[in-house]
Amino acid sequence: KYKDVEPTLKIKEVDGLELVKKFSEQMESMLRRKVEAVESGFFSGSTGNCLILSCCLFHCLHQQFDYYNSLLINEKDENDNYVELGDEFILEPNEHFNNLLVNTTYSDIQLPTNVYNKDPDILNGVYMSEALNPIFVDNFERDPTLTWQYFGSSTGFFRLYPGIKWLPDENGVISFDCRNRGWYIQAATSPKDIVIIVDVSGSMKGLRMTIAKHTIITILDTLGENDFVNIIA
Secondary structure, eight states: OHHHHGGGOOOOOOOHHHHHHHHHHHHHHHHHHHHHHHHHHHHHHSOHHHHHHHHHTHHHHHHHOOOOBTTTTTOBOTTSOBOTTTOOOOOEEEGGGTTEEEBTTOOEEEOOTTSOTTOHHHHHHHHHGGGHHHHHHHHHHHOTTOOOEEEEOTTSOEEEESBOOOOOOTTSOOOOOGGGSHHHHHHHSOOOEEEEEOOOSGGGTTHHHHHHHHHHHHHHHTOOTTOEEEEEO
């Protein structure tokens, strides 16, 4: 292969310092765009006016406000009507997102199965975070290297851009909870030092021990690289 292209090859002297400087400028520019994308979403989604408006409408939102639920979008009932919180949500394959079916003009909302999708706190939070939609779109248009943008709430809802159809597991359950993800936990809490003490006596045999192990594994899944933990039996 080298011999095939040898006639067209040239040796060019490169200034290593200039090369590093160029790379540095390109990396700085790229990272600045990422920071600006995060800051624009944070400040626009958390302004005082937005929070005040959300609080003022608290009593009527849970009756009037609807949103795109990622599990229910494009779902219809037996009368061929869109289900509540479903409605039509256009999804198209996009090469930038590994050819997944997405909607690059709008985000949608994912909720774990154990969170009620019409809870007033959920509706208020979803309503407040609606302001992120145009920011998500603008960020993507200004910086095509961006992929997924999302907002995780302490109430349990997860706003994801671009919007996608979320599928449950084989048992019909959605176990994904943004509050258990490493990025959320590290942002929401300080590094932790944890000691877990487990009763392994005879009274813990069977189902009790199974529940204890499941609880421990769940706790361990929430820990990050900055946390310290030990388990004592």
